[in-house]
Each structure stands twice: as C-alpha cells, then as structure tokens.
Amino acid sequence: MLRSILVTAGLLACALCLTSWSIETDRSTEYKHGLLEIREEARHFIERENAKGQQQWKVLEPNAKVLVPPCAVPLRTQWTPKSLGRSKPSVTVICAAAVPNAVMSDWDVAVPVQQKSN
Template sequence: MLRSIRLSAALSACALCLASWSIETDHSTKDTHGLFEIREEAGRFISHENAKGHQQWDVLEPNMKTLVPRCAVPLETPWTPKSYRHSKLSVIVICTVAVPNIVMRRWDVHVPVERKPNQTGSTAPF
C-alpha cells in the first residue's frame, strides 16, 4: 500500500514538472543549446523574409524532443531545401561547430513555419 502511494506521488510530481516545461523555459546552458534560442534564431530569419514583403510567415515550435549541444559559432538559418522532402515548409537552424562533446560535432534543427492567415499565392518561398 505504501509503495502504491509513493508511486502515485512520484508520478504526480513528474506530471507537474513536465507540464511546466515548454519552449519558453528551455534556454541554453553551458552544455546544451536551448530550443528557445533555436526558435528565436528561426524567428529572426522569418522576420527578415517577411520584410521582403512577398509572403508573410509565422514560426512554429521545433520538436520538443530535440536535445543538441551548445553551438560554438553563430547559427546559420536558411530555408530547408526541398531535397530534404519535408512534408511541411520549415527553416533549418544549423550549427556548424558544436562545443566539444562526445555526441556530435555539428547539428541542425528544423523549425516549421506556416503562412500567416489571409495569405494567398505559392506555398514555397523559393
């Protein structure tokens, strides 16, 4: 009985912890690059694209399961090439040199975008 109560309490605590975690709270640390900063970089790219005036886009959230090492150089952010065959339009945030670690030397994270409401025309920006 006591074991069952402990398990229930532990599961409740885990659920509360996970419910409070979001992109807004996932900031970079000395070891990892946060999804908040990755989304912000994608947002800067999209703001620049929107300023061109052809089409207007909103940045969505990257996959919440993504975990990447901290980037040692400035991030690069182009449109995701069509050759990647993604089902949805996205930008790709690229780190060409990660801080030294045993997992990966470089990484890229796809951040989906969607057309702002009331926009017409082609779905692809390129």
C-alpha cells in the same frame, strides 16, 4: 499497494514538471543549446523572408524533445530543403561546430513555420 502509490506519485510529479516547462525558460547553458535561442534564430530568418513581401510566415515551436550541445560558432538559418522529405515548411537552424563534446560535432534543428492568415 505501496508500489502503485509510488508509481502514481512519480507520474504526478512528472506531469507537474512537464506542465511547468516552457520554451521561454529553455535557454542555453554550458551543456546544451536552448530551444528559445534556436526559435529566435528561426524568427529572425522569417522576419527577413517576410520583409521580401511575398508570402508571410510565422514561426511555430521547435520539437521539445530536441537536445543539442552548445554551438561554438554563430548559428545559420535556411529554408529546410524539400529533399529531406518534410511534409510542411520549416526553417533549419544550423550549428556548423558544436562545443567539443562526446555526442556530436555539428547539428541542425528544423523549426516548423506556417503561413499567416490574412
């Protein structure tokens, strides 16, 4: 009985934490690069693409499960190559050199986009 009460309380606490999380509060720290900043880089790229006047795009949210170390150099962006097998268009945000850590030396995050409806 006590075990089921503790499990229920733990699940409720986890649910409350997840509902309070927002990409708007996921900023960079000394240990991780924030999804907010990654999304903003994708937005800047899409603004430049939209200014070309062909198709109009909007940036969606990056996967909330992504956790990457801080980037030591300015981020780059590009359209995600179709050869990577993604089914929908996305922008790749690229870090060519992460802050030294034990996990990865560089990284890239695909941020989904969709066409704006007229």
